[in-house]
Amino acid sequence: MSAREKASGFAVEAKDLIKEYDDLIAVNRVSFTVRYGEAFGMLGPNGAGKSTIMRMIICRSPLTGGALDVVGLDVTSHPREIKESVGVVPQENNLDPDLTVRDNLLVYSRYFRIPRSVAEERADELIEFVDLGDKRDSRIETLSGGMKRRLMIARALINNPMILILDEPTTGLDPHVRLAIWDKLRQLRDQGLTILLSTHYMDEAEKLCDRLVIIDKGKILVSGTPRELIERYAMHFALEARGCNGSPLKSTLPQIIAERRGSTHFYFAPTAELLAPLMSEYEDYETYLRPSNLEDVFLRLTDQEGLA
Numbered sequence: 001m002s003a004r005e006k007a008s009g010f011a012v013e014a015k016d017l018i019k020e021y022d023d024l025i026a027v028n029r030v031s032f033t034v035r036y037g038e039a040f041g042m043l044g045p046n047g048a049g050k051s052t053i054m055r056m057i058i059c060r061s062p063l064t065g066g067a068l069d070v071v072g073l074d075v076t077s078h079p080r081e082i083k084e085s086v087g088v089v090p091q092e093n094n095l096d097p098d099l100t101v102r103d104n105l106l107v108y109s110r111y112f113r114i115p116r117s118v119a120e121e122r123a124d125e126l127i128e129f130v131d132l133g134d135k136r137d138s139r140i141e142t143l144s145g146g147m148k149r150r151l152m153i154a155r156a157l158i159n160n161p162m163i164l165i166l167d168e169p170t171t172g173l174d175p176h177v178r179l180a181i182w183d184k185l186r187q188l189r190d191q192g193l194t195i196l197l198s199t200h201y202m203d204e205a206e207k208l209c210d211r212l213v214i215i216d217k218g219k220i221l222v223s224g225t226p227r228e229l230i231e232r233y234a235m236h237f238a239l240e241a242r243g244c245n246g247s248p249l250k251s252t253l254p255q256i257i258a259e260r261r262g263s264t265h266f267y268f269a270p271t272a273e274l275l276a277p278l279m280s281e282y283e284d285y286e287t288y289l290r291p292s293n294l295e296d297v298f299l300r301l302t303d304q305e306g307l308a
């Protein structure tokens with residue numbers, strides 16, 4: 001049975017996944033599922049284990065333990081079928097500098113034995129999709145960083161994959177380029193493509209992902225939709241008071257969480273009104289009242305100082 005016929009169940013299913021390098025446990029009993037048609041994020045700091053999990057998903061790194069199915073197939077026994085069913089955008093540019101934009105796509109299509117006429121039609125569609133129509137016959141060295149990244153997304157789509165896998169898709173790119181890439185990824189998700197991405201940018205995960213896991217030191221800390229995680233761990237609103245000494249105020253309402261990170265005091269509450277009275281306590285400090293975000297969630301879960 002081919003991968004495409006088996007497209008029921010989960011796009012990715014990891015159970016107690018383990019990866020060890022010598023004496024380092026890079027991925028430590030990680031379990032998660034990615035549903036078809038969703039944008040799923042793996043969020044975590046550098047060294048958390050995100051790339052290692054991705055390399056196991058795309059069958060480039062053997063598992064040390066656990067089980068991993070991609071498009072319903074076991075990575076250990078079906079690497080060839082899985083590689084044909086996924087599109088991969090690596091973190092580093094690995095386009096062929098000696099070829100044009102279009103030829104980079106056509107040469108790549110040969111790995112999948114796509115007939116030339118089909119590949120040409122698909123390459124031209126994809127070049128338009130990533131807004132590189134006027135660069136079609138240009139060499140790679142004439143492209144900006146953002147153009148190269150868009151071309152790598154186009155290249156990953158040449159085999160019409162069931163899952164698009166991106167390792168830190170906007171790392172090192174400027175804010176305008178990041179927005180353009182997010183826009184393309186949203187369009188692909190809206191067309192029904194399953195997207196799996198790793199990122200250490202909290203805002204990227206919050207804006208792009210339907211669901212995500214937060215990973216640190218090889219373990220999943222939490223999983224859920226960005227909204228669920230924010231509501232569960234950082235409520236709705238945050239008040240920051242900067243440049244403070246000592247601990248935050250103790251005599252706050254029970255609905256309010258108070259924490260310290262460095263010289264900043266943080267208060268989280270379900271409504272902004274609950275936080276407003278606290279601002280008068282910090283008249284001599286710089287204060288900032290804002291909606292809570294995923295960065296708050298991540299710092300609350302990992303910052304031992306704040307939880308002390």
Ligand code: ADP
Nearest residue numbers: 021024026044045046047048049050051052053
């Ligand atoms: P992330 O993608 O979240 O930044 P990685 O998966 O690249 O994290 O790395 C997780 C851990 O595994 C890190 O401590 C890293 O140094 C280590 N690591 C990654 N690849 C290798 C390797 N090929 N050999 C040894 N250690 C590795």
